[in-house]
Amino acid sequence: MVTFDIASHDDSPSAPGELELLQRFVNLHVHDAEGTHLEPPAEQIRGFLVERGLLPDEQRFTEADRETYLGLRDAIRNLIRANDDESISPSDAEAIDRIGLAAGLHPHFHAAHAPTLEPKGEGVAAAFGKIVAVAFVSAFDGSFDHLKLCADETCRSAFYDRSKNHSGRWCSMATCGNRAKVRAWRERQRVDG
Numbered sequence: 001m002v003t004f005d006i007a008s009h010d011d012s013p014s015a016p017g018e019l020e021l022l023q024r025f026v027n028l029h030v031h032d033a034e035g036t037h038l039e040p041p042a043e044q045i046r047g048f049l050v051e052r053g054l055l056p057d058e059q060r061f062t063e064a065d066r067e068t069y070l071g072l073r074d075a076i077r078n079l080i081r082a083n084d085d086e087s088i089s090p091s092d093a094e095a096i097d098r099i100g101l102a103a104g105l106h107p108h109f110h111a112a113h114a115p116t117l118e119p120k121g122e123g124v125a126a127a128f129g130k131i132v133a134v135a136f137v138s139a140f141d142g143s144f145d146h147l148k149l150c151a152d153e154t155c156r157s158a159f160y161d162r163s164k165n166h167s168g169r170w171c172s173m174a175t176c177g178n179r180a181k182v183r184a185w186r187e188r189q190r191v192d193g
Contacts, residue, residue, distance in 0.1 A: 015160035019143050021052060022134045026073050026080070026158045037154065042066040054127035065124045071095050072128055076135060080147045080158055096132055103129020105136075114141075152176035 014020040028040040028048055046061035055061070075092040082088045104120030117136055119129030138144035150157045150171040157176075161168035170176035 013160065013162060015147065016143060018134045019138045019147070019160070022076065022131055022138070023147065023158050023160060024048070024052075025131050026076050028073075039070060045069050049124075049127045054130055055124065056122060059123060061124060068099070068124070068128065072099050072131065076131070077149060077156070077158065079135065080144075080149055083145055083147060096135070099125075099128050100132040100136070103132065105129050105133055150176050 015023040025048070028044060030038045030040055030044065032038055042061050042063060042065065045066060046055065046059075049055035049061070050057050050059070072095065075088075075095040078092045079088050079096070102125045104126075105117050106120060107115055108118045109115045117133035119126035119133065135144060146161045146166065147158055148161050148168060150159060151169040152171075155171060155176050157171040159168065159171035
């Protein structure tokens, strides 16, 4: 029997402001009883969007919407990976652009705070458009550059690197960092012994 644990072991501090929304969006996942990473089911994605006020409670969320989520999530993860001096693929850039266009993103100037990029309408397209808008705006203010993917290949959670020299490698030193150190120690013992 498969049981799911939807809690993340990422104990790193959340990204600041709206970037936290994007961070949590890309980190949605479940684990089975053995700890294997599995893609989030549609009801988990929908629940997240409703909880964060991006989707009305009565809004349907289809399997096609889930596939769109997975495509956007993967493209944004690759955009985060590009923070480590890699480039984003044209297909990932097109996927993000396509979702932004479908949401009708438009600039909105405010008297009390910095301009924002807002989706038109409601529904799933607008919810995903809000995520694209957060990525776009945070790229301009420099905060997106602090997002990284955990170096632990079994984790790959997005985390906000608050280290002074931006050298953070793991979402959590207590779990992912510790596992990496134990693996390195075991490898040294194997080589030396």
